[in-house]
Amino acid sequence: MATKASKAAARLMISPAVLLLLGWMIAPLALTLYFSFLRYNLIMPGDNLFVGWENYYWFLTDPSFKAAMINTLVLVGGVLCVTVLGGIGFALLLEKPMFGQGIIRIMVIAPFFVMPTVSALIWKNMFMNPVNGIFGQIASGLGFAPIDFFGQFPLLSIIFIVSWQWLPFATLILLTALQSLDQEQLEAAEMDGASWLNRFRFIMLPHLARAITVVILIQTIFLLSTFAEILVTTNGGPGTATTNLTYLVYVSSLLQFDVGMGSAGGVIAIILANIVAIFLMRMIGKNLDA
């Protein structure tokens, strides 16, 4: 179905979406790029001098940049490990026959629908607070010294919270993928004498490979921008212990009002995200026709 008339109609129908997204992408991007070369501070109104690579220089040589990079990687990597491994486990478990499967599935998935600010607050206050939190109370009750989670293990605590939010997502996708596995394949393997472990390794895992890549890449996109959990719990601290790249840019531009520096950070964040994005696009592109 492709007449000239319908092709013309199609172009007309698609153009609002394309123009809007183009505007949304190009305009701010160009401005970010432009600002990143200016000395531009909102509380020090001046001439907004063109300073070349100065902002990039200061941003990249700032010790907090290095810390932020490492924190970003640890955060993303840590959450991915927990959610992918945990997700495979949950998916295998939930796929087994059991009573009340629907209800149990809903319980496992629930955290995904909790908004980031809420989940951060719940964990910070009701669970990880050394005095009144449940963990602290249990520790005291058993005669141990309660742990100050955000003081002693700030990044680990955030990884924990974010993992709680994303584990359901990984589970849901891996479970869906697992359910699409042809049962006859598994039965054939069983007839061929494969043990459960071998069936998992040679049949289920290859079948899940695509879903696992999808989980990793999509989560990476979202995890690189983790923000609310940090803002609500630690404000990036203590020191820069939980400052990731997103939070660092937020601090420079909206807390220190240094638009130039913030923009330079933004450009760097974009470059990093694009490296990840290229992998994702390749993969999704391959699956487009499937």
Added chain:
Amino acid sequence: MGRIQLKQVKKSFGECTVIPPLDLAIEDGEFTVFVGPSGCGKSTLLRLIAGLEDTTSGMIEIDGTNATLLPPAKRGLAMVFQSYALYPHMSVRKNIAFPMKMAGVNEAEQTKRIYAAAKALNLTDYLDRKPGQLSGGQRQRVAIGRAIVREPTAFLFDEPLSNLDAALRVGMRLEISELHKRLKTTMIYVTHDQVEAMTMADKIVVLQAGGIEQVGSPLELYKTPRNRFVAGFIGSPKMNFIEGAEAAQHNAFAIGIRPEHIDVSITHGQWQATVGVAEHLGSDTFLHVHGVPGCDPMTVRGGGDIAVNHGDTVWLTPDPQHIHKFDAEGLRIK
């Protein structure tokens, strides 16, 4: 009125020419069947007439007016699709009413035409059902009903029976033929099944690789196929072709004999052959025999009571009146 004329119509997708320039005239009231193997361009040709595809060049005239650039809705044609293409969210009644609603026909007239169509197609009891609750045959009737109520200048059918099982197909074939006799509207029918073509058509257009191989009435095509392609395509089981010395005796590159034009005997005849498979159908027996020079296996149609089986020897004699002769290019020698 419903006279459709194609003048030098050509269709290419990019570099690839699907239909080389082609001329064809379909007369008013005629039942025309486009037949050919899959991928021969017959559906594309139908879609060009419908306006669902653009012609690359050439002109399509409907009742004398140039319709080449008209959108499908403006051509006054109705189409029945292979998948029926019923609107799943609408009841049968609403499905049938849809084209009239689009044309702005008033409610009273709509109701009248819906009931007339439903009555003609035995759908009266199903008007309030959704397509999902109907059998394949009923869906097909709804699709036809939706086409009828528009009172189109011509009906286009795109392999409408290919999704039905064999028994239903025969029934629907008759219904469509009867519908044509009653309405006397031009119909263009696309199929890959030569039996449908032979049984329904006033005029058959045999297509291959986008080109027209032959146009004619069913019997014309059967009796005087223009070339080996048409000869092999029309008729079931297929015509046998013999090349080599046997053909040379007839001053031809190849000769063709239909299975029904070969006499079978267990005692004497022109060719001796061994039976490979014998299909006993009761009314007929189809023998697939080996050993005839220049044609292996040869298919022969004999009477229902021939008692031969695998491995038996038979003698075959072709009916000299029904030998088709072809030259090296595959064209018929008169």
Added chain:
Amino acid sequence: MARSVSTRSKVLNTAVAGTLGFLMVFPILWILILSLKTEEDAIRAPLEVLFNSGWTFDSYGAVQARSDYFKHFFNSVIISVGSTFLGLMIAIPAAWAMAFVPGKRTKDVLMWMLSTKMLPPVGVLVPIYLIFRDTGLLDSRLGLTLVLMLINMPIIIWMLYTYFREIPGEILEAARMDGASLRSEILYVLTPMAVPGIASTVLLNIILAWNEAFWTLNLTAAKAAPLTAFIASYSSPEGLFYAKLSAASIMAIAPILILGWFSQKQLVRGLTFGAVK
């Protein structure tokens, strides 16, 4: 073929999965319990909270009185529902074009749309913030609606595209043969047929918009703040009022928790752009 499984292994599976599921959902259950306690009871030891204290709805009233929950709730509703439907109006025609009139570059356009989703928000925070400040869109529901519509548009288009592709093109062609204009074709044939797909797209996007916490936190102050920002205002020092914090949290997540359970299946498809079905 489903095999018969012994009741014993079924019970065992249920026990293990049930325990883990309970641990996952426990934080939510816990704040539900705390929200029904007085502040004094809420900070007692867990067992005391469970078995040795009364129940009360006071905290819910207190939250509404303190920071006008309903104002933020309506902000959230307007922003998430508004951005989704605005997005839908632009996305349906676009998805129609890509699904039913695919061209050589359709795939590239889809890819490019997806790529805008990967633009890290922080990369464009500064200019958007400044543009919003200068145009008066800062802390306005309209501004936030527009931003959320734009960031979720690629997902809406992709989801609709994958659903539309499952609708046979012949049906739309039939509509065209039946004399339908493009508008009628989309309005009377395509949209009703795609209702399940459109519904799940709407659900997922409302959820995403409801929970979006980068732009909502950075572009709003008091006036247009949705529930994400409303909750963030509890981070300290009021955070120590457990019962009120719990009540506020429950009120913020309950609507979406319910919507989310309805749409878990579609969630997979939407969030993976159809790569996992």
